[in-house]
Amino acid sequence: MARLEGLRVYPVKGLDGIDLEAAEILEGGTVAHDREFALFDADGDVLNGKRADRVHDLDTDFDPETRELAIETLDGERQRFDLESDRETASAWLSEFFDVELSLERDRSLGFVDRRGMGPSVISTATLRTVADWFDEITVEGARRRLRANIEVGGVDPFWEDRFVGADAPAFEVGEVRFEGVTPCGRCVVPQRDPDTGDPTPGFREQFVQRREETFPDWADADAFDHYYSLMLIARVPEHDRGETLRVDDPVAIVDD
Structure with a gap:
């Protein structure tokens, strides 16, 4: 049976994700705690993995209850920062680490997602397994960390998420929350790097x-894809379902209406 296999959010944009058992859909249509914080330079440009491969030199964790960010560097230095009450200290340390003046900002209602008018990213476990099989050195968890999806659906075929874009595409529901496909996710340089080393x-x-072209599903709408360097669905949650909660193991069902 199709089910919500995993929920993963990235509390500080560009840094490591955390797994959740449950998460609310925010009023902005995104998953709570996803890209809740982001680093900006003096010109207002965000610092992320596309811009700074040195993000791979940090191992981070985040506690959604306390808003505490834990950081460990490659040489074993450890730091903990309270992002609820003292983002300035975290900003100063990260500025020194990245050698650029940075400010750690917060957005509680939407998060600093790339596609501001859209919502969560969706992929199937079977898709992750298939992509991992394309490369000798990539594991399923490695593919998961490279592709950085919020919603992972189990019990379905590879590339299940491709069916939700294009003409006459259906929607799907996770528990009581409706998801409507918006666009396939064109990939950047980040999935090309080892998530541990940055190589x-x-x-x-x-x-x-x-391999994407060779395995592209016959039932997918090819006209909805600009190119084959695309993987993962960017979805939208309608306003009437915002404020609802997703839970791991929620059933997933396709909705034709």
Whole structure:
């Protein structure tokens, strides 16, 4: 049976994700705690994995209850910061680490997601397994960390999420929450890097595109995809379902209406 296999959010944009058992859909249509914080430079530009591969030199954790960010560097230095009451100290430490003046900002209602008018990202466990099988050195967890989805659906076929974009695409429900597909996710440089070391995987993009084209589902609407370097669904939660809570093991069902 199709079910919500996993919920993962990225509390500080560009840094590590955390797994949750339950999460609310915010008024802005995103998952609570996802990209709740982000680092901005003096020009107002965000610092993330696309811009700074040194994010891979940090191992981070976040406690949603206390809003405490824990950081460990490659050389074993450990820091803990209270992002509820003292973001300035965290900003100063991260500025020194990245060697650029940074301010750690917060958005409680939407988060600093890339696509401000859209919502959670969705992928199936079977898709992650398939992508991992394309590369000798990539595990399923490695694929999960490279692709950075919020919603993971189990009990379905690979590329299940592709069916929710294009003409006459259906919607789906997770528990009582409706998701409507908006667009496939065109990928950036981040999935090409080892999430632990930041080292690029040789030939990643070329091999990914070749295998994606070879395995592209017959039932997917190819016209909805600009290119084959796309994977993962960016969805939208209608306003009437915002404020509802997602829970791991919630049933997932396709809705044709």
